[in-house]
Amino acid sequence: MSDVFSAEKRKPADKQGWGSLANSPKWHYFVEGRSLCGKWLGLGITNFDDDPLTDDSPDNCAGCKKKVPKLRTTEAMTKREAVKE
Numbered sequence: 001m002s003d004v005f006s007a008e009k010r011k012p013a014d015k016q017g018w019g020s021l022a023n024s025p026k027w028h029y030f031v032e033g034r035s036l037c038g039k040w041l042g043l044g045i046t047n048f049d050d051d052p053l054t055d056d057s058p059d060n061c062a063g064c065k066k067k068v069p070k071l072r073t074t075e076a077m078t079k080r081e082a083v084k085e
């Protein structure tokens with residue numbers, strides 16, 4: 001009976017957050033393997049930092065930084081929708 005729920009939990013969006021790359025001095029925010037600024041692929045990254053407290057770090061890429069608040073808002077809305085159903 002729990003099978004229905006486990007499939008839902010394992011969506012690719014779970015692997016997202018701030019990640020550092022060897023060839024970039026800045027941290028980028030990755031969603032499904034791509035940075036929000038669109039310039040980087042984070043396929044080799046295994047550890048993502050998805051703590052909202054680090055969103056304002058000076059080490060973060062400016063392009064990603066701008067898009068993260070929107071992403072978090074969308075996510076919160078999506079979760080609320082899911083609960084409603």
Ligand SMILES: [Zn+2]
Nearest residue numbers: 028037061064
């Ligand atoms: Zn970036």
